[in-house]
Amino acid sequence: MERYFHNVLVEAEKMKISTVTLYLTEDAILWWRRRENDIQRDACTIDTWDEFKADFKKYFYPKNAxxxxxxxxRNLKQSGSIREYIKQFTTLLLQIGGMPESLSLLYFKDGLQRWVEEEIKRRSLKTLSDAIAVAESLYESSS
Known part of the structure; x- marks a missing residue:
């Protein structure tokens, strides 16, 4: 949603909240309807996009996510394709947020099948971005 707001130049806080609620489904829309009811009863306020995100995360994300x-x-291992491993790795990394580059690169290499890890080490890659690019190129050439 952040990218959408940026691309269509939505800046008003209320407009962001109003827009995002159009896309909610199932449990999320039920949560929002309860929150709207709470807001109408003055039991809570959600006036900004940051307040909305915080309340949403508080409800839907475990505290120890x-x-x-x-x-x-740390335990992720490549058991299938390189592309699937990269997808799983990136998804988890985004959930963590703020992991140092050196540690994320170490975890990435440690989870790869040995032949891919050796190729990345052989090239002396120093960034996760470079390691992912090389791993993806190995996937392309092995297909």
Whole structure:
């Protein structure tokens, strides 16, 4: 949604909240309807986009989501395609947020199948971005 707001130049806080609620479904729309009811009864306020995100996350994300994602990331191993491993790795990394580059690169290499890890080490890659690009190129050439 952040990218959408940026691309269509939505800046007003109320407009952001109003727009995002159009896309909610199932449990999320039920949560929002309860929150709207709470707002009408003055039981709470959600006046800004940041307040909306915080309240949404408080309800839908476990308090230890980052810790759980970190544990999964440390234990993640490539068992299928390189592309699937990269997808899983990136998803977990985004859930953690703020992991140092050196640590994310270490976890990425450690989870790869040995032949891919060796190729990345051989090239002396220093960034996760470069390691992912090389791993993806190996996927392309092995297909």
């Amino acid at each position: 980052g810790e759980l994602a970190s544990r999964k990331l």
